[in-house]
Amino acid sequence: MNHWLMKSEPDVFSIDDLKKKKKSGWDGVRNYQARNYMRDDMKLGDLVLFYHSSCEVPGVAGLAKVCKTSHSDPSQFDSKSEYYDPKATKDEPRWFMVEVEFVEKFDEVVSLSTLKATKSLDKMPLVQKGSRLSINPVNEKEFKIITEMAQ
């Protein structure tokens, strides 16, 4: 099983929104590398660190898991959507998404500053300068460390 970290702006979609909805398609990803992770590598049951970005306390807010593997992201065909991509066609969709299911909301956000202060996590792309990718693989050790920090 693989582990992942997925970023979301809580003003747009937060861990509480996922808790309410139970499941959600991860639409709107418009970066090829992040798309490839979803399309090629994310498997059913993979656990996901749900990360809140661009907010007061950026950090890992909870856990989700992949409940549906890659399929075409419908927002690319919707001309009214901010995610609309005129170059995508139904025969040749350009963007893919997975669906995730709520697992757990942490009592407290494991903040980015805490993650940065943790030596054993300094290999994570997340804590490295200039890293902006919205979906990242997380190795098992790192995943364990972070979920234990949430206890």
Place this chain on the structure above:
DNA sequence: GCCAACGTTGGC
């Protein structure tokens, strides 16, 4: 295929 210009991300 290069690379300048432009757009986006996201912490601070």
Place this chain on the structure above:
DNA sequence: GCCAACGTTGGC
């Protein structure tokens, strides 16, 4: 709101 870092676009 600023700005560094990075990705994408498009002219050549």
